[in-house]
Amino acid sequence: MERTEILSQVTDIFRDVLDNEEIVLTENTTANDVEEWDSLSHIQLIVAIEKHFKIKFTSPEILSWKNVGELLETIAKKSA
Amino acid sequence: MEFNSLNFLLFFMITFAVYHLCYQKTKVKNIVLLVASYVFYGIADLKMIPVIAVMTIILYFLGVKIEKFLNDDNDQKAHKLAVFSAIIGLLPLFYFKYFGFSVESFAKLFSTLGFNTEISSFRILMPLGISFFTFRLVSYVLEIGRRKMSAEKDFLSFATYVAFFPCIMAGPIDRPNKFLPQLKTPRVLDSEFLTEGVRLFVWGWFTKVCIADRMGEYVDAIFGNYQDYGALSIGIAALIYPLQMYADFSGYSNMAIGIGRLLGIEVAENFRRPFFAQNVAEYWRRWHISLTGWLTDYVFMPLNIKFRDYANLGLIMAVIINLIAVGFWHGANWTFGFFGLYHGLLFIPLVLSGKMNKKTKITWIKGWLISPQNFLKMALTYCLVALGLVFFRAESIGVAFDTIGQCFTGLGAVCKEGGKLNIAVFMFSLMILCVKDYLDEGKFKFGILKTGEKVWFTNLQLIGLIIFILIFRGDAVKEFIYMQF
Structure with a gap:
């Protein structure tokens, strides 16, 4: 799957889970850039992404992401 | 030292x-x-x-x-x-x-x-x-x-x-x-760091010696001999103990942060006016921030990730284990474990109602008065915290229950241990602390030892505070409560 396609699908998941249609994600977006993105909604986002892409992340993967770009990288690797 | x-x-x-x-x-x-x-x-x-x-x-x-x-x-x-x-x-x-x-x-x-x-x-x-x-x-x-x-x-x-x-x-x-x-x-060393460092150090010194130490004499006298007192004194001690802890530990933290500033180093924040919290989750975001932040990152998050497929149940388990860890961090005693479990259980309604991480806002009537609804929530949170601290400070869980049970034996007399001067000093100092926190919480234009005020005004306040400390501090240098943890 194309990286831009993954980004678009992840953006839809973010908008749905965080209930904010105005969220625009880029590769460099971090939790500090999205108001509703906190430690709890982070887990909800992960569960939704795993369900959508039918993949399972490991704890070290989840804990090491610094921005959306790194999350997309892991999704691309796992769903390849 | x-x-x-x-x-x-x-x-x-x-x-x-x-x-x-x-x-x-x-x-x-x-x-x-x-x-x-x-x-x-x-x-x-x-x-x-x-x-x-x-x-x-x-x-x-x-x-x-x-x-x-x-x-x-x-x-x-x-x-x-x-x-x-x-x-x-x-x-x-x-x-x-x-x-x-x-x-x-x-x-x-x-x-x-x-x-x-x-x-x-x-x-x-x-x-x-x-x-x-x-x-x-x-x-x-x-x-x-x-x-x-x-x-x-x-x-x-x-x-x-x-x-x-x-x-x-x-x-x-x-x-x-x-x-x-x-x-x-x-x-x-620049003038901003110097002023900020001295300001924080003196403020911490003030809350430690004029509030925590003096209040400690009074609270210790009641909790140490709880069998001699009734609901009135034990109630007073339980209700003021959180303030003693706050004055002591935030006092230490402010002094440490102030010393850091004098050395040109920014030390992590530890307290953000915890008693303005409107629920227990918010209280923990304002109290001992550097410890709760540490445990959130290295205990709560990995657990929450592990239990993520169990939805709210997983979250509750992660919260309870995390808070028991917070409790036991304070020491090897079942009282601390119980204290953590108690706080963990208080989180359950917040998790189920989805309010755990929701930021609460204080409504200021006419720009200066906290709304009664917010005030009631703050008071309830404060009382829940105070009850938990009865277990926190007791020698054993049994003693904590005995202390609470003693309240049902009658009202009893009001403790006057430590003398009138002691009570007067800590009450007056406490009032200053409350006013400062109130003004800071409301982000008013003016405040006590407020950052960014004119240097002469800050210095004037500092001199006044130092004179007050030198006159009214207790006789002996007392250890900070958190040094034992």
Whole structure:
């Protein structure tokens, strides 16, 4: 799957889970850039992404992401 | 050596002078800081110097090794080594703080089951500051393992971060990724840092000696002899104890942060007016922030990730385990475990209603008065916290229940222990603290010792406060409560 396609699908998941249609994600977006993105909604986002892409992340993967770009990288690797 | 003692003043004046004489020489400044930190810690507990030194060396090399694995794209090995390093880092803490307690608890369990155990009671004397410097070490290796920072190449900076004397005894627990970069800068003393440092130090000194110490005499007299009192006195003691803890611990933290500023270093925040919290979750976001932040990152988050498929149940389990860990961090006693469990249970309604992480806002009527609805929520949260602290400070869970039970024997007389002057001083000082926090919480244009005010006005307030402290402080220098943890 194309990286831009993954980004678009992840953006839809973010908008749905965080209930904010105005969220625009880029590769460099971090939790500090999205108001509703906190430690709890982070887990909800992960569960939704795993369900959508039918993949399972490991704890070290989840804990090491610094921005959306790194999350997309892991999704691309796992769903390849 | 307490921050509010003459010995410390002398020690700090020498350190401060030597430190700032090394104008812009970063490395020399770090050497001065490291030597001062080891001297400070050595005076408190000489036999612990080899422990902190050896742990610093071991974790320094483990950090380098973790990074090497990451650079070789061997993430699995890096992760395993980071976890192993964290365990190594925690070993001294477990040995000194929990080993005796675990052996005792097992011995009790076995004797309950009918087995004979020889061990009756043994405890290893817990060294000062161990809960704080081990958490700094563990944070370092875990952050490298999570790719959140690079391993520190300069051993001197790393050793200085671990042993930084203002924070070694009772925190705040600084994170390496915020602290270490500061040790690379020249840290020239500017007027802003100087004013801020003195302001924070004096304010911390004031809340410690004029509120916490004086209130402590009164509260100790009641809790120490609870059988002699009834609902009135025990109620008063339970209700003011959170304020004593706050004045004591935030006092220490402010002094530590102030000393940090005088050395040109920004130390982590530890308190954000906790009694304006409108629920228990918010209280924990405002109280002992550097510890709760640490445990959120390294205990709560991994657990929450592990339990993520169990929705709210998983979240509740992660919260409860995390808060029990917060409890036991304070010491090896079932009272602390109970205290953590109690707070964990208080989170359940917040998790189920989805309010756990929701930011609450205070409605200010006419711009200056807290709305009755907000005030009631704050009061309820305060009372729940106060009840939990009865268990926190009791010798055993049984004593805590007995103390609460004593309230049902009658109203009893109001305790007047410590004298009228003592009560008057802490009541007046407490009023100043409440007014300051109220004005700060409301982000009013004016406040007490407010940052950014005119220098002459800040200095005037400082002089007034120092005179007040010198006249009304207690006779003896008293230890900070959190030093025992």
